[in-house]
Amino acid sequence: MSGKTLMRGTHVLGEAAIRAGCRAYFGYPITPQNELPEYMASKFAKMDDAVFVQAESEIASINMVIGAAAAGARAMTSSSSPGISLKQEGISYLAAMELPAVIVNMMRGGPGLGNIAPAQGDYFQATRGGGHGDYRVITLAPAYGQEIADMARQAFDLADHYKTPVMILGDGMMGQMMEPVEFPDPVDLATLPRKEWIVNGSKGRASRTILSLWLDPPKEEELNWRLARKYEMISEDIPDQEMYLTDDAEFVIVAYGTAARIAKGAVHRVRESGMKVGLYRPKTLWPYPSKALKGLCEHVREFLVFEMSMGQMVEDVRLAIEGQRKVSFYGRPGGVVSTPEEVAAILSSAYNSKTN
Amino acid sequence: MSLKIIFSGFGGQGVLMMGYVLAVAGMKEDKHVTFLPAYGAEVRGGTANCTVVVSDEEIASPIASSPEFVVAMNYPSMIKYQNMVKSGGTMFLNSDLITEVPAREDINVIKVPANTLAHEMGSDRSLNMVMLGAVREITDIVSGKSISLAIETVLEGKKQKLVDMNQKAVTVGVDFILGSK
Amino acid sequence: MKKIFSRPESLKDNPFHYCPGCGHSIIHRLVSEVIDELGIKDRTIGVPPAGCAVLAYNYFDVDMCEAPHGRAAAVATGMKRILKDRVVFTYQGDGDIAAIGTAETIHAANRGERITAIFVNNAVYGMTGGQMAPTTLVGQESTTTPGGRLPVRDGYPLDLSAMLGLAAGSAYIERTTVSNPKGIMRTKKAIKKAFETQLEDKGFALVEILSPCPTNWKMSPKDAARWVDETMTKIFPLKVIKDVA
Numbered sequence: 001m002s003g004k005t006l007m008r009g010t011h012v013l014g015e016a017a018i019r020a021g022c023r024a025y026f027g028y029p030i031t032p033q034n035e036l037p038e039y040m041a042s043k044f045a046k047m048d049d050a051v052f053v054q055a056e057s058e059i060a061s062i063n064m065v066i067g068a069a070a071a072g073a074r075a076m077t078s079s080s081s082p083g084i085s086l087k088q089e090g091i092s093y094l095a096a097m098e099l100p101a102v103i104v105n106m107m108r109g110g111p112g113l114g115n116i117a118p119a120q121g122d123y124f125q126a127t128r129g130g131g132h133g134d135y136r137v138i139t140l141a142p143a144y145g146q147e148i149a150d151m152a153r154q155a156f157d158l159a160d161h162y163k164t165p166v167m168i169l170g171d172g173m174m175g176q177m178m179e180p181v182e183f184p185d186p187v188d189l190a191t192l193p194r195k196e197w198i199v200n201g202s203k204g205r206a207s208r209t210i211l212s213l214w215l216d217p218p219k220e221e222e223l224n225w226r227l228a229r230k231y232e233m234i235s236e237d238i239p240d241q242e243m244y245l246t247d248d249a250e251f252v253i254v255a256y257g258t259a260a261r262i263a264k265g266a267v268h269r270v271r272e273s274g275m276k277v278g279l280y281r282p283k284t285l286w287p288y289p290s291k292a293l294k295g296l297c298e299h300v301r302e303f304l305v306f307e308m309s310m311g312q313m314v315e316d317v318r319l320a321i322e323g324q325r326k327v328s329f330y331g332r333p334g335g336v337v338s339t340p341e342e343v344a345a346i347l348s349s350a351y352n353s354k355t356n
Numbered sequence: 357m358s359l360k361i362i363f364s365g366f367g368g369q370g371v372l373m374m375g376y377v378l379a380v381a382g383m384k385e386d387k388h389v390t391f392l393p394a395y396g397a398e399v400r401g402g403t404a405n406c407t408v409v410v411s412d413e414e415i416a417s418p419i420a421s422s423p424e425f426v427v428a429m430n431y432p433s434m435i436k437y438q439n440m441v442k443s444g445g446t447m448f449l450n451s452d453l454i455t456e457v458p459a460r461e462d463i464n465v466i467k468v469p470a471n472t473l474a475h476e477m478g479s480d481r482s483l484n485m486v487m488l489g490a491v492r493e494i495t496d497i498v499s500g501k502s503i504s505l506a507i508e509t510v511l512e513g514k515k516q517k518l519v520d521m522n523q524k525a526v527t528v529g530v531d532f533i534l535g536s537k
Numbered sequence: 538m539k540k541i542f543s544r545p546e547s548l549k550d551n552p553f554h555y556c557p558g559c560g561h562s563i564i565h566r567l568v569s570e571v572i573d574e575l576g577i578k579d580r581t582i583g584v585p586p587a588g589c590a591v592l593a594y595n596y597f598d599v600d601m602c603e604a605p606h607g608r609a610a611a612v613a614t615g616m617k618r619i620l621k622d623r624v625v626f627t628y629q630g631d632g633d634i635a636a637i638g639t640a641e642t643i644h645a646a647n648r649g650e651r652i653t654a655i656f657v658n659n660a661v662y663g664m665t666g667g668q669m670a671p672t673t674l675v676g677q678e679s680t681t682t683p684g685g686r687l688p689v690r691d692g693y694p695l696d697l698s699a700m701l702g703l704a705a706g707s708a709y710i711e712r713t714t715v716s717n718p719k720g721i722m723r724t725k726k727a728i729k730k731a732f733e734t735q736l737e738d739k740g741f742a743l744v745e746i747l748s749p750c751p752t753n754w755k756m757s758p759k760d761a762a763r764w765v766d767e768t769m770t771k772i773f774p775l776k777v778i779k780d781v782a
């Protein structure tokens with residue numbers, strides 16, 4: 001018997017975060033991710049070394065994250081689209097102050113108040129920085145329950161390693177859906193690398209400052225260069241993707257998260273009628289796994305990007321392909337979830353229109 | 357094999373528990389499973405529903421636009437889902453609360469008097485597991501043993517009596533189908 | 538003769554989506570009646586919240602403009618500053634007005650904005666499923682206060698109305714309830730006065746209305762109403778908090 005449990009995505013994320021050493025959670029209710037703060041509240045109530053605060057707003061909660069991260073804790077906040085917009089100021093500060101933190105966005109239909117159905121309209125916001133200034137946020141895109149657990153662990157490790165905010169970009173359906181998962185053993189906090197930069201009182205050492213104000217432009221430029229070098233390193237180190245049936249594929253559909261699951265179902269169906277199609281699924285959205293995607297141009301004639309939006313990631317695909325192949329797009333925004341049959345029909349007609 | 361099933365009724369009928377037990381049973385057989393409860397505004401007004409997918413392959417979408425099976429525990433659920441059932445699929449009706457049948461010729465209908473059977477076995481609240489027993493017997497999605505194990509997992513930490521009662525209710529549902537064959 | 542149960546003109550003929558026993562339905566009706574009685578239906582603009590009343594525009598038959606969660610007072614400020622001869626009201630829950638929107642509300646009151654705020658206090662976040670609100674009572678169960686609200690961990694219930702009373706720009710602040718017939722009559726009077734305060738150009742006006750949420754309190758409508766009368770009013774006493782007259 002395996003050690004699997006059937007859990008909903010929000011709870012998986014919470015449990016995996018706690019096992020990854022998260023000891024500080026700050027949030028504000030918003031559907032469809034309320035079960036995550038509720039999970040953290042119930043678990044942290046039984047732990048002496050963990051802090052849960054329901055803040056008065058998303059703005060307050062991200063600023064609490066800044067404080068806890070500066071104090072050395074593995075800190076997390078979560079929300080859904082409208083709340084993530086409010087957090088952007090704080091995320092910009094986290095990036096500038098080089099503080100590690102994990103931010104979860106269970107995307108819903110937008111813009112505005114929108115609705116509570118699953119959507120992918122926040123891709124630009126997540127991958128382009130989102131707030132003001134010249135920075136990026138590592139963005140991880142799980143598609144399966146098990147991957148939510150794995151990426152939660154990875155997110156905290158990456159955040160600490162690179163001293164930068166990391167976003168887990170899911171959607172409303174992923175948060176509600178239950179799938180079997182297996183959790184890794186909890187990390188022993190004592191074994192994590194010591195953070196020699198935190199502010200916890202200067203007893204026995206010179207005092208430190210964590211800040212984002214550099215009045216002297218050359219100093220601010222220096223920060224920007226340092227961040228740029230860091231982002232370059234991240235772009236070398238961590239791009240990741242799943243390639244499914246791409247080895248002999250002539251035509252590849254590119255999708256992430258929930259859309260990628262649906263696309264995979266479509267690939268299955270289209271393969272059954274003998275068409276050589278495959279799926280390219282980025283697991284990191286920033287940095288975008290461009291190299292492997294471009295490598296596919298050797299034998300892939302054309303790409304179709306499928307998103308639950310009006311087309312955002314498609315720009316990264318086009319940048320990666322560098323005009324070498326045609327890239328077409330299919331999208332369903334607003335919280336509409338396509339069926340694999342629907343996407344299969346689009347995929348096979350795109351495949352055939354090229355062959356003819 | 358990939359089967360999708362929607363469970364639907366009103367709050368208090370144990371609709372989510374039905375789906376949850378089935379999904380856990382599938383997991384115990386190392387199958388791919390997803391369980392998707394309705395959430396948010398959709399659950400206002402006291403209705404409850406969930407979708408379970410049990411499959412030998414990775415599951416593309418946890419949503420069922422044309423499920424093989426639908427379990428309707430009350431009349432509004434039958435009305436809501438009758439047109440979605442896949443042609444050749446099966447609709448299970450709680451015949452204690454639903455006296456009509458779906459207006460379709462191309463699907464099978466299984467009527468189970470879940471309230472009555474649960475009442476007769478001395479546990480009114482077990483109507484959901486009675487229905488699940490019937491579903492198991494007709495669909496063969498998972499084995500009876502897995503359902504039994506799943507009930508133990510789901511009710512872990514609860515009184516043994518409750519576990520026994522739920523397992524017994526499943527048998528009552530199974531026997532009802534066997535008896536009516 | 539006046540029919541008691543006829544639908545006010547300012548209320549659309551749409552069935553409420555609110556749960557049985559919910560205070561929102563009563564308060565909608567009272568606000569509509571007041572708008573009718575003051576004859577201001579065609580020059581009133583409402584700002585609904587994010588909250589269970591997010592669909593208020595389906596019910597109020599006046600112009601309505603949505604605001605982001607908590608920002609109603611700011612949206613209403615912008616509107617009223619442009620439309621000085623119009624009547625602008627906000628309709629907000631406790632989470633909306635007293636948590637995420639605290640700053641906007643306090644500063645609108647302090648500037649003496651000529652707006653009317655209807656503040657529905659049900660001691661929980663209704664829409665999102667029963668999490669702690671700023672007004673949740675000590676010991677009260679919510680989905681984010683396991684074991685009940687615990688002051689050292691979760692703080693104390695916030696009396697926003699008392700704070701608003703301290704703002705120099707506020708003109709009329711009263712707390713009422715819709716949990717019993719007498720309270721409902723009083724609430725209507727208070728709502729009327731809050732609109733009149735705006736019409737008389739006196740300053741910021743607000744009515745805080747204690748309102749049952751049977752669903753998230755997990756009580757019958759009857760018990761929920763009794764809980765307001767017997768428990769909630771102890772922490773949030775019914776009274777006129779400010780009246781510059």
Ligand SMILES: Cc1ncc(C[n+]2csc(CCOP(=O)(O)OP(=O)(O)O)c2C)c(N)n1
Pocket residue numbers: 028029030031058082083086113586587588589590606629630631632633634657659661662663664665670
């Ligand atoms: C920025 C942002 N954060 C969170 C939400 C989710 N949200 C919608 S309503 C609400 C609070 C509802 O509580 P309350 O204001 O007390 O009104 P009630 O539903 O109880 O009437 C929240 C947190 C949102 N819409 N926007």
Ligand code: SF4
Pocket residue numbers: 554555556558559560561589659663664749750751752753
């Ligand atoms: S959840 Fe509470 S506040 Fe919302 S409609 Fe129902 S009773 Fe009213």
